[in-house]
Amino acid sequence: xxxxxxxxxxxxxxxxxxxxxxxxxxxxxxxxxxxxxxxxxxxxxxxxxxxxxxxxxxxxxxxxxxxxxxxxxxxxxxxxxxxxxxxxxxxxxxxxxxxxxxxxxxxxxxxxxxxxxxxxxxxxxxxxxxxxxxxxxxxxxxxxxxxxxxxxxxxxxxxxxxxxxxxx
Numbered sequence: 001x002x003x004x005x006x007x008x009x010x011x012x013x014x015x016x017x018x019x020x021x022x023x024x025x026x027x028x029x030x031x032x033x034x035x036x037x038x039x040x041x042x043x044x045x046x047x048x049x050x051x052x053x054x055x056x057x058x059x060x061x062x063x064x065x066x067x068x069x070x071x072x073x074x075x076x077x078x079x080x081x082x083x084x085x086x087x088x089x090x091x092x093x094x095x096x097x098x099x100x101x102x103x104x105x106x107x108x109x110x111x112x113x114x115x116x117x118x119x120x121x122x123x124x125x126x127x128x129x130x131x132x133x134x135x136x137x138x139x140x141x142x143x144x145x146x147x148x149x150x151x152x153x154x155x156x157x158x159x160x161x162x163x164x165x166x167x168x
Contacts (some may be wrong), residue, residue, distance in 0.1 A: 007040040008167045010158045017163075026162040031142045032100065036088070037113045038116030040156040041069065042167070043097035047149050049073040050134030052080040054087070054127075057101075060136065061087040065096030069117075069153040073140035074103025076121065078098040079126040083120070085110035098155060102142045117155055 017025045046068050048056045052075075060070050061083075070091065074082045083091075083099060085107030091099055091114075098117030105111060111118050137149045139163040145162060147153075152163040 007156060008042055008154045010154055010156050010161050013154060013161060013163070013167055024164045025083055026145050028145050028160040028162065030033060030157060030159060031121060031143060032160060034112050035105050035108055035123070036098070036116045037112060038098070038115055038117045041098040041117035042152065042154040043067045044166070045069055045071045045147055045149060045151045045153050045162070047073065047138060047147060048136050049130045049138055049140050050082065051075045052077050052128050053131045053133045054055065054082045055130050055132045056134040056136050057082050058087055061091040061094065061096065061099070063094060063095045065091060066093060066118070067097045069086045069098040069100065070096055071142060071147050071153065072099065072101045072103065073138065073142055074101055076143065077103045078124065080104065081106035081124045082128060083118070084098050084127065088114050088116065098153065100142065100153065100155070100160065103163055115140040119155065119160065121155060
């Protein structure tokens with residue numbers, strides 16, 4: 001299992017791999033806020049694509065994380081929160097290194113107490129509807145950046161990277 005606290009320096013990785021910028025080295029835009037107690041995290045990506053329905057986000061958070069990072073393509077919606085306190089606690093308990101939501105979260109005071117990295121666009125108190133819609137383990141676009149299952153996510157105070165190969 002990967003150590004969920006294992007961190008790498010995103011600036012150093014960018015310096016080392018700048019010639020690989022494009023597919024091997026991708027950088028998420030600086031639009032995400034930290035909501036978890038851990039601000040630096042890394043691990044292989046597991047993807048969920050959903051829109052204002054967090055059924056698959058819940059299923060993922062309730063499953064073994066094994067030091068991976070859940071990347072949720074919520075279509076950038078600012079109308080419903082895809083992750084809240086209960087799912088954040090489940091993700092922490094089940095060993096996820098982090099969760100990145102291209103959308104909103106809620107219960108931010110609670111999320112801030114969990115030893116897991118949580119990044120999202122904003123907070124919003126309205127929960128999703130449960131329609132059992134979405135896809136898991138598919139290529140997604142997060143703020144225009146492609147993320148594939150198994151890509152390596154590295155996040156720290158300077159930003160969030162998507163790598164085709166794990167850092168050394």
